[in-house]
Amino acid sequence: MSRELTYAEAVREAIDLAMARDERVFLIGEDVGVYGGAFGVTDGLYQKYGPERVRDTPISEAVIAGVATGAALTGMRPIAEIQFMDFITLSMEQLVLQAAKLRFMLGGKVQVPFVLRTPAGAGTGAAAQHSESLENWFVHVPGLKVVMPSTPADAKGLLLASIEDPNPVIFVEHKLLYRTKGAVPEGYYTIPLSQTEVKRVGRDLTIVATSLMVVRALEAAETLAKEGIEVEVVDPRTLKPLDAEPIVRSVCKTGRVLIVHEACKTGGFGGELAAVIAESEAFDYLDAPIRRLAGLDIPVPYNRELERRMVPQVEDIVDAARRLVKEAR
Amino acid sequence: MNQSFADLSPERLRALLHQMMLIRAFEEAAEQLYLQGLIHGTMHLSVGQEASAVGACAALRPTDYILSTHRGHGHCIAKGARVDLMMAEFFGKETGYCRGRGGSMHMADVDTGNLGANGIVAGGVPMAAGVGLSIRMQQQDRVVLVFFGDGATNEGAFHESLNLAAIWNLPVIYFCENNQYAMSMAIARASKVEKLSDRACAYGIPGVTVDGNDLLAVYCATKEAVERARSGGGPTLIEAQTYRWKGHSKSDKQRYRTKEEVKAWQERDPIARLAQKMLEASLLTEADLQHLQARVDEEIAAAVAFAKASPEPDPATIFEGVYA
Numbered sequence A: 001m002s003r004e005l006t007y008a009e010a011v012r013e014a015i016d017l018a019m020a021r022d023e024r025v026f027l028i029g030e031d032v033g034v035y036g037g038a039f040g041v042t043d044g045l046y047q048k049y050g051p052e053r054v055r056d057t058p059i060s061e062a063v064i065a066g067v068a069t070g071a072a073l074t075g076m077r078p079i080a081e082i083q084f085m086d087f088i089t090l091s092m093e094q095l096v097l098q099a100a101k102l103r104f105m106l107g108g109k110v111q112v113p114f115v116l117r118t119p120a121g122a123g124t125g126a127a128a129q130h131s132e133s134l135e136n137w138f139v140h141v142p143g144l145k146v147v148m149p150s151t152p153a154d155a156k157g158l159l160l161a162s163i164e165d166p167n168p169v170i171f172v173e174h175k176l177l178y179r180t181k182g183a184v185p186e187g188y189y190t191i192p193l194s195q196t197e198v199k200r201v202g203r204d205l206t207i208v209a210t211s212l213m214v215v216r217a218l219e220a221a222e223t224l225a226k227e228g229i230e231v232e233v234v235d236p237r238t239l240k241p242l243d244a245e246p247i248v249r250s251v252c253k254t255g256r257v258l259i260v261h262e263a264c265k266t267g268g269f270g271g272e273l274a275a276v277i278a279e280s281e282a283f284d285y286l287d288a289p290i291r292r293l294a295g296l297d298i299p300v301p302y303n304r305e306l307e308r309r310m311v312p313q314v315e316d317i318v319d320a321a322r323r324l325v326k327e328a329r
Numbered sequence B: 001m002n003q004s005f006a007d008l009s010p011e012r013l014r015a016l017l018h019q020m021m022l023i024r025a026f027e028e029a030a031e032q033l034y035l036q037g038l039i040h041g042t043m044h045l046s047v048g049q050e051a052s053a054v055g056a057c058a059a060l061r062p063t064d065y066i067l068s069t070h071r072g073h074g075h076c077i078a079k080g081a082r083v084d085l086m087m088a089e090f091f092g093k094e095t096g097y098c099r100g101r102g103g104s105m106h107m108a109d110v111d112t113g114n115l116g117a118n119g120i121v122a123g124g125v126p127m128a129a130g131v132g133l134s135i136r137m138q139q140q141d142r143v144v145l146v147f148f149g150d151g152a153t154n155e156g157a158f159h160e161s162l163n164l165a166a167i168w169n170l171p172v173i174y175f176c177e178n179n180q181y182a183m184s185m186a187i188a189r190a191s192k193v194e195k196l197s198d199r200a201c202a203y204g205i206p207g208v209t210v211d212g213n214d215l216l217a218v219y220c221a222t223k224e225a226v227e228r229a230r231s232g233g234g235p236t237l238i239e240a241q242t243y244r245w246k247g248h249s250k251s252d253k254q255r256y257r258t259k260e261e262v263k264a265w266q267e268r269d270p271i272a273r274l275a276q277k278m279l280e281a282s283l284l285t286e287a288d289l290q291h292l293q294a295r296v297d298e299e300i301a302a303a304v305a306f307a308k309a310s311p312e313p314d315p316a317t318i319f320e321g322v323y324a
């Protein structure tokens, strides 16, 4: 059985189920308690599980990441929240130099099973220090997993899988997705990490998109379908470790690929995806160059129109797709 | 000279009262415009905290620097910014202080020494040590005052900055606006230290706690710290005890505090307190007060009109300003 939930509700339900099932799971972060989290995601959990397991912290992102690492190292299963992904910059040392590497450095004798949830993305008028999409920083770090769900059902199943996973997982939510709705199965279920999903089948062009851009790509695909362009939309869901095979297979089929993400283009995940495709057997099937559509290489502007232009919109995806299907190698 | 007004002349006092009233009017107008959908994003209002912004900046010279916070409209106005250019920034217009790129959380007026609000809690605190060092190395007759909230004192960077400024004897005034909460986190839950100024002893520098809703108390404490910094005596930590009347931002249900608590603090309104004190000392008449209010209302109306009439940034300039 499933019913409609928002993305935020789906995330909350996953946390609730994990906490009910496993006493080692606890929640830590700024204003996650009575306030219910800056975006209301943890609303009601404090009332249900109490201050021992739903822990408000002072504004101290370094120690939030540190507490998650230390507690995970010694038998607990923390879910840490960093209020905006921008503030993860203050957690970097514990995440990158400690949590990610501890198992390896200690010869495989320990594990660090925690999830760090954080909302990313622009579109709320919150300007340059509250709109970052920094996922690719973490993709670059061996030992960390990076998950970026695009639908409520994925958010729930992937979060539960992330909590079960014996490694540190950076779980990136998108602020503009929180209110989107979708069918979500009831009860406990997991969606395996590192499992790319084809969200829409098509023959003319592959769009590989992440997070909010999956939703926009699917909308663009509807428009394009009316023009006779059949787009295949592929969502990696887990950025690291990446399940490349379905992406490669799709590109072999369509011969054209457009990669779409919100983060700045230079150094973004799209570069990695393009390289993976170029290095694969799909190279021989490409009828046109691999194209990327991504955030402009600027900080996120406050002005509404500039902010809108900074991030790929549905019409930008439609345009890029139209051009790409006409391109030849 | 009336002893209870320190070295402030009646004209100066009226100017400071005007500034406090202007801050409140600016923020109340901004809130209304937000509710009308004319301004997007979020905003952090400092209504109820005007005395700490104005009292602190009153002790500075125009050439001195400040670093501000996400709750920074008051600091900006107190340091001498123009409300029309601030309002235009709020509207995201090209004529705004940051050409519409920054908005409320990044409001800055470099010409009046305001190096900027900050979206990051404690974001300005480490930079303050750098500004202090730069002043020292260039042998300038300046100081820097950095504003931050109670919540900022639990970031690691806060401690690193105070320690460094202390050992290098830098001309920095660390000004903590303790408004009792960091979002939903009451300071009593976030710190075991009863007075945040007590933290100064960990760095071997002076610390003082003042009534942040008393303009004169704030002014006097800051003046002393500024004189110390200017004469080579190093940094000071000031804690101004105050309260924010409004929610943390535009999405706060305020479940973490009671209406009674808010009401009790509203009775300690910093603006009404100064006005009352000046009325009693015959430094102000009721007519003066009405006149001041009318002037403030006009200034805000003009600012809103200016902002509305201003042009949007040209999208062709979107890449400007990323690199020098």
Ligand SMILES: Cc1ncc(C[n+]2csc(CCOP(=O)(O)OP(=O)(O)O)c2C)c(N)n1
Pocket: A030, A059, A061, A083, A087, A090, B044, B070, B071, B119, B120, B121, B122, B148, B149, B150, B151, B152, B153, B179, B181, B182, B183, B248
């Ligand atoms: C590094 C960082 N962490 C968290 C936040 C989110 N946030 C913005 S303001 C705020 C509360 C700040 O409290 P305080 O420093 O006391 O200032 P106040 O809001 O009370 O003026 C929080 C948690 C942020 N902007 N930056």
Ligand SMILES: [Mg+2]
Pocket: B149, B150, B151, B177, B178, B179, B180, B181, B182, B183
């Ligand atoms: Mg505070």
